[in-house]
Amino acid sequence: MKKVWLILLLFLSCKIFAQKFEGLALTPPMGWNSWNTFQTNINEQLVKDVADIIISSGMKDAGYTYVVLDDAWMANERDAKTGDLVADPKKFPRGMKALADYVHSKGLKFGLYNCAGTKTCAGYPGTRGFEYQDARLYASWGVDYLKFDWCNTEGINAKEAYMTMSKALKTAGHPIVFSLCEWGSNKPWEWAAPAGHLWRTTGDIYPQFDGTHKFDNWEALGMMHIVDLQNGLRKYAGPGHWNDPDMLEVGNGFTRVENKTHFSIWCMLAAPLMAGNDLRKMNDETRSILTNKEVIAVDQDSLGIEALKYSDNDSLQIWFKPLRNNNWVVCFLNRSNKTRQLEFNWQDEVVIDTLAKTELNAKATTYKLRDLWLMKDIGDTKKPLKAIIASHDVLMLKLGK
Numbered sequence: 138m139k140k141v142w143l144i145l146l147l148f149l150s151c152k153i154f155a156q157k158f159e160g161l162a163l164t165p166p167m168g169w170n171s172w173n174t175f176q177t178n179i180n181e182q183l184v185k186d187v188a189d190i191i192i193s194s195g196m197k198d199a200g201y202t203y204v205v206l207d208d209a210w211m212a213n214e215r216d217a218k219t220g221d222l223v224a225d226p227k228k229f230p231r232g233m234k235a236l237a238d239y240v241h242s243k244g245l246k247f248g249l250y251n252c253a254g255t256k257t258c259a260g261y262p263g264t265r266g267f268e269y270q271d272a273r274l275y276a277s278w279g280v281d282y283l284k285f286d287w288c289n290t291e292g293i294n295a296k297e298a299y300m301t302m303s304k305a306l307k308t309a310g311h312p313i314v315f316s317l318c319e320w321g322s323n324k325p326w327e328w329a330a331p332a333g334h335l336w337r338t339t340g341d342i343y344p345q346f347d348g349t350h351k352f353d354n355w356e357a358l359g360m361m362h363i364v365d366l367q368n369g370l371r372k373y374a375g376p377g378h379w380n381d382p383d384m385l386e387v388g389n390g391f392t393r394v395e396n397k398t399h400f401s402i403w404c405m406l407a408a409p410l411m412a413g414n415d416l417r418k419m420n421d422e423t424r425s426i427l428t429n430k431e432v433i434a435v436d437q438d439s440l441g442i443e444a445l446k447y448s449d450n451d452s453l454q455i456w457f458k459p460l461r462n463n464n465w466v467v468c469f470l471n472r473s474n475k476t477r478q479l480e481f482n483w484q485d486e487v488v489i490d491t492l493a494k495t496e497l498n499a500k501a502t503t504y505k506l507r508d509l510w511l512m513k514d515i516g517d518t519k520k521p522l523k524a525i526i527a528s529h530d531v532l533m534l535k536l537g538k
C-alpha cells in the first residue's frame with residue numbers, strides 16, 4: 138500500500154514540476170531562423186518568401202517545420218494603453234497574426250523571439266515583468282515556438298526567470314516549443330528540462346571553422362570551438378530536452394566541405410537544426426546539404442542520444458552515435474589543415490556507450506556500411522576501413538544489420 142502512495146506521489150510531483158508542453162520536441166526541432174543572416178533587417182515579405190521556399194526547395198519534406206523571427210520584430214515601445222508588444226508596423230504592416238496565419242496556411246509552424254531581460258539584445262522591449270501578458274499575446278497569434286534570450290538581465294535569477302516564462306506559456310494554453318537562449322552561463326542543462334525543450338549551451342556561433350571572432354565588446358565562436366564546448370553535456374539531452382549548440386551557418390560563407398562537416402556534426406550531436414541562411418539565394422550545393430535525408434535521419438533518430446567522442450588523435454576525431462534498433466553512425470572528422478589517411482579496423486575496436494547502455498562489437502556482429510553523403514553502400518565491418526579524408530572534411534557511415 139505504501140508503495141502505491143509513493144508511486145502516486147511521484148506521478149503527481151512529475152505533473153506539477155513538468156510544466157512545459159510535453160511531446161512537442163521528441164526529436165530535435167527543425168526550421169529556419171532569421172538572425173544569422175538578417176539580424177534586425179527583417180520584414181513580412183522575407184518571412185513569406187522563406188515559408189514558400191521551405192516548401193519548394195524540399196526542406197519541408199526533409200523535416201524543416203518552424204519559421205522563426207528572431208530579435209527586432211517588435212516596435213520600439215509597447216502599446217501605451219495595453220502594455221502589449223506591438224509588431225513593428227513598417228516591417229510587418231499586416232501584424233503578426235496575419236503572418237502566423239500565412240505560415241500556418243503552408244503547413245508550417247511560426248516562431249518568435251523575446252528576452253528574459255528588460256530589453257532584447259538588440260534593444261527592443263523585453264519581457265521582464267510582462268511574462269503572462271506576452272504569453273497570452275503569443276497564444277492569441279498562434280505562435281508555436283518561442284526563443285527566449287538573456288540580455289539585460291542584471292540581478293535576475295536565470296532558473297526563476299525561465300521557469301516563470303515557461304509557466305506563463307503553459308497557462309496561456311497554446312502548445313509552444315520553448316527555446317532557452319541563456320548561452321550556457323548558468324548551466325541550463327542542469328535545470329532547464331522541466332521548463333523548456335532546448336537550451337543554448339554556448340555564446341553565438343560565427344561562420345568560421347574554428348577559434349573565435351572578435352567584435353567590439355564580445356566574441357563569437359567558430360564551429361569547432363562550439364563543438365569542443367559540448368564536452369560532458371551529452372548526458373543531459375534526450376527526447377523533449379535538447380542541448381542547442383546554436384543555429385546553423387550552412388550556406389553562410391563556409392566552403393562546401395565545411396558546410397557538410399558542420400551539418401554532419403550537428404546531426405551527430407542531435408542538435409536542433411535551425412537553418413540560418415538566406416533561402417532566397419540558396420544554391421543547389423547548400424540545398425542538397427540541408428536536405429540530405431539520410432544525414433537528417435541521424436539527427437532525428439528516435440533514440441535521441443548524442444554522439445560520443447570515441448577518440449581524438451592528432452586532429453582526427455572519431456564520433457559514434459547509437460541509433461534505434463542497435464544501429465550506429467560513425468563520423469570521422471579531419472580537423473587539421475592537411476589531408477589525412479584513415480585506417481580503422483572494426484575488429485579491433487569495441488565502442489561502449491554507458492549512457493545508452495549499448496555497445497558496438499564488430500567481432501560479435503557484422504554491420505553493413507553506408508556512406509551517408511555518397512548515399513552508397515560500401516561493404517561491411519569484416520574488412521578494415523581505409524580512406525583519405527580531406528582537410529576539414531568528414532566521412533560519415535551508418536552501421537546497420
Ligand code: GLA
Nearest residue numbers: 172207208258259286318341
Ligand atoms: C543573442 C542570441 C542570438 C540572437 C541575438 C539577437 O546574441 O544569442 O542568437 O538571438 O541575441 O539579438
